[in-house]
Amino acid sequence: MENERRIPVHVAIIMDGNGRWAKKRGLPRTAGHAQGARTVERILEDADHMGIRFLTVYAFSTENWTRPDSEVKALMNLLRTYMKTSLAKCAKNNVRIRVLGDKTKLDKDLQDAIANLEMETTNNTGIGFQIAINYGSRDEIVRAVRRISENVRKGLIDPEEINENMITNNLDTGGIPAPDLLIRTGGEQRISNFLLWQTAYAELYFCDVAWPDFTKDDLEKAVDAFNGRERRYGGLIS
Ligand code: FPP
Numbered sequence: 047m048e049n050e051r052r053i054p055v056h057v058a059i060i061m062d063g064n065g066r067w068a069k070k071r072g073l074p075r076t077a078g079h080a081q082g083a084r085t086v087e088r089i090l091e092d093a094d095h096m097g098i099r100f101l102t103v104y105a106f107s108t109e110n111w112t113r114p115d116s117e118v119k120a121l122m123n124l125l126r127t128y129m130k131t132s133l134a135k136c137a138k139n140n141v142r143i144r145v146l147g148d149k150t151k152l153d154k155d156l157q158d159a160i161a162n163l164e165m166e167t168t169n170n171t172g173i174g175f176q177i178a179i180n181y182g183s184r185d186e187i188v189r190a191v192r193r194i195s196e197n198v199r200k201g202l203i204d205p206e207e208i209n210e211n212m213i214t215n216n217l218d219t220g221g222i223p224a225p226d227l228l229i230r231t232g233g234e235q236r237i238s239n240f241l242l243w244q245t246a247y248a249e250l251y252f253c254d255v256a257w258p259d260f261t262k263d264d265l266e267k268a269v270d271a272f273n274g275r276e277r278r279y280g281g282l283i284s
Contacts, residue, residue, distance in 0.1 A: 063256030140172030178181025
């Protein structure tokens with residue numbers, strides 16, 4: 047069916063512009079993050095209703111630790127609240143949660159809440175919701191290479207057996223299809239160390255809307271733009 051709109055299987059989002067959204071309203075930056083967290087919940091439901099199968103959001107980067115203590119604390123508290131309170135909602139909406147990133151640097155209670163939410167939602171069959179926390183793509187690749195090297199050292203695999211699939215499967219996103227569409231809100235046009243390996247063939251969509259203001263309409267616009275692109279994966283159109 048030629049005119050039918052294709053829905054991307056996996057959409058990844060860099061949720062930028064929270065701080066500026068707050069500043070414009072004379073509010074502290076943390077109010078922008080709080081509003082941003084509400085947007086996350088709304089967009090997860092919208093994505094699910096649109097038929098998107100995987101949604102991945104960049105919540106906290108390996109570089110975000112350099113922000114003022116009060117802002118780091120506020121972001122961690124938002125994530126803590128989400129992990130501790132969203133189980134009932136995930137169960138109701140059949141959402142499967144996975145956290146990407148190096149969790150060992152997070153507070154123990156947050157690590158426990160994440161482990162619990164991942165475990166309790168692991169058999170859900172609806173939308174997969176990945177939240178990147180203390181995540182950096184280069185760090186993720188380093189951790190994957192270390193894991194593979196360990197298996198080489200133990201003699202379990204031969205260096206010649208290392209291929210793209212093995213690296214893909216050893217990333218935090220192992221088992222999840224690569225994003226088809228990467229959206230960045232907030233007006234900047236950068237990837238900022240997010241899913242570098244996984245977005246090799248993703249369509250990139252940048253919009254000026256600040257994340258707290260991002261709506262289902264904006265998501266629809268991004269999907270429309272995705273539909274207007276020809277994906278050739280380095281080949282030629284037949
Ligand atoms: C970038 O905006 C955004 C972040 C660093 C944090 C994003 C986190 C959330 C929206 C909360 C996530 C919550 C859940 C439940 C997953 P910025 O602060 O860099 O904005 P600016 O560029 O305007 O300063």
